[in-house]
Amino acid sequence: MVRKMGVYAVLAFVLYGLFFYWYLFYFADTKLPFEYEGSKADPSTFLNGRELDLSEDYSKIRNLLFFLSTPFEWLFYFLILLFGFSKAFKRWAENTSKYRLLQTAIYLIWLSFFAFVATLPLNYISYSLSKTYHISTQTFASWMKDELIDFWINYGTWLIIVPILYWLMKKSQKRWWLYGWLLSIPFTIFMMFLQPVVIDPLYNDFYPLKNKELETKILTLADKAEIPAKHVFEVNMANKTNALNAYVTGIGSNARIVLWDTTLNRLSDNQILFIMAHEMCHYVEKHIYFGIGGYLLLSLLGLYLTYRLMNWAARRFGKELKISDVRDIRSLPLFFMILSMLLFVASPLTNLTSRYEEKRADRYAIEMTKNPEAAITSFQELTRSGLSQVNPPFLVKIFRYTHPPMLDRISTLEEYQVKHRNEQ
Ligand SMILES: [Zn+2]
Numbered sequence: 001m002v003r004k005m006g007v008y009a010v011l012a013f014v015l016y017g018l019f020f021y022w023y024l025f026y027f028a029d030t031k032l033p034f035e036y037e038g039s040k041a042d043p044s045t046f047l048n049g050r051e052l053d054l055s056e057d058y059s060k061i062r063n064l065l066f067f068l069s070t071p072f073e074w075l076f077y078f079l080i081l082l083f084g085f086s087k088a089f090k091r092w093a094e095n096t097s098k099y100r101l102l103q104t105a106i107y108l109i110w111l112s113f114f115a116f117v118a119t120l121p122l123n124y125i126s127y128s129l130s131k132t133y134h135i136s137t138q139t140f141a142s143w144m145k146d147e148l149i150d151f152w153i154n155y156g157t158w159l160i161i162v163p164i165l166y167w168l169m170k171k172s173q174k175r176w177w178l179y180g181w182l183l184s185i186p187f188t189i190f191m192m193f194l195q196p197v198v199i200d201p202l203y204n205d206f207y208p209l210k211n212k213e214l215e216t217k218i219l220t221l222a223d224k225a226e227i228p229a230k231h232v233f234e235v236n237m238a239n240k241t242n243a244l245n246a247y248v249t250g251i252g253s254n255a256r257i258v259l260w261d262t263t264l265n266r267l268s269d270n271q272i273l274f275i276m277a278h279e280m281c282h283y284v285e286k287h288i289y290f291g292i293g294g295y296l297l298l299s300l301l302g303l304y305l306t307y308r309l310m311n312w313a314a315r316r317f318g319k320e321l322k323i324s325d326v327r328d329i330r331s332l333p334l335f336f337m338i339l340s341m342l343l344f345v346a347s348p349l350t351n352l353t354s355r356y357e358e359k360r361a362d363r364y365a366i367e368m369t370k371n372p373e374a375a376i377t378s379f380q381e382l383t384r385s386g387l388s389q390v391n392p393p394f395l396v397k398i399f400r401y402t403h404p405p406m407l408d409r410i411s412t413l414e415e416y417q418v419k420h421r422n423e424q
Pocket residue numbers: 278279282358361
């Protein structure tokens with residue numbers, strides 16, 4: 001039975017992968033609707049032939065990797081349970097130490113290590129693909145360093161969560177999901193507060209803007225939006241990527257707007273001011289706080305569903321998955337698997353709200369800067385630097401796009417341009 005379930009799971013993954021291969025490479029039509037042909041959103045008006053081909057190829061492979069990587073995680077956790085690895089990790093932990101907490105730490109290091117090794121090939125392919133297409137400029141050593149930082153941050157975070165989680169399960173078999181959720185509120189808020197000052201600097205260097213002339217312009221704009229100057233940062237990314245980006249992060253006194261130095265190097269001042277005004281909207285409209293609120297609501301539902309699904313799986317497949325009791329640490333891969341599935345299922349909804357906020361930010365930015373030409377060309381440059389698809393396939397859009405496709409973003413700006421040209 002165990003072997004049969006393993007074979008079925010692998011087979012299901014392969015079929016799923018083939019489906020997405022067919023969908024992305026043969027079925028999906030990413031040709032521009034004819035009414036957009038020749039418009040400023042038409043990539044053939046601002047990319048050369050080579051860039052056009054590259055962006056199509058690169059996006060297809062990237063999208064395929066995206067759709068493979070999450071279910072691959074599910075497969076991994078499923079096989080870890082099915083073939084008794086989870087049971088073995090626990091035995092190794094018990095043989096190493098007699099202290100409960102230390103046993104959990106050892107169990108977790110084994111599980112994390114196996115997960116790291118299993119997902120490394122896909123991550124490496126993704127890195128080397130991005131390197132081949134000249135998006136990533138990162139050396140292998142620097143990439144590996146980031147992977148290892150990821151590993152230890154994840155490990156550290158779960159080392160705080162897992163012992164509390166299983167302690168709660170033992171204390172209250174029926175309500176652990178609720179108590180766990182209540183505890184996750186201060187934890188989430190604390191982590192969001194620490195993110196920009198403790199975690200992000202482990203990966204990259206952050207500093208005030210280097211270009212002082214540009215800084216004055218940005219701070220004048222920030223002043224208009226009532227954002228204190230000390231919240232604007234530059235980050236050194238040029239030795240990692242050619243892509244452009246800017247984002248808002250952190251909460252309270254650690255809230256900040258961060259501009260990648262690649263953005264500052266590649267765009268003109270007016271283009272940067274548009275991008276900056278876009279980020280200011282996220283800051284001013286407190287999108288991060290809405291994000292945390294939404295996340296907490298979803299996680300309440302998610303933890304409840306996890307509780308129900310874990311009990312169901314243990315009842316129905318406890319023998320095959322070697323879980324006699326969900327309150328035993330051996331069920332942790334099941335917890336991770338269900339969590340990852342729920343996150344995947346929820347992603348179309350979270351992406352949808354994110355796209356709505358992005359749309360608002362674009363609108364805010366153009367109203368503030370009133371320079372559609374700079375705005376449009378900055379988005380064209382963003383498309384070129386990341387070789388992104390202007391018109392992605394439907395499933396890619398709903399599962400992957402936290403921002404509206406460039407087709408929508410650029411044509412909205414073009415409409416604004418036309419409208420305001422007529423007014424003058
Ligand atoms: Zn944005």
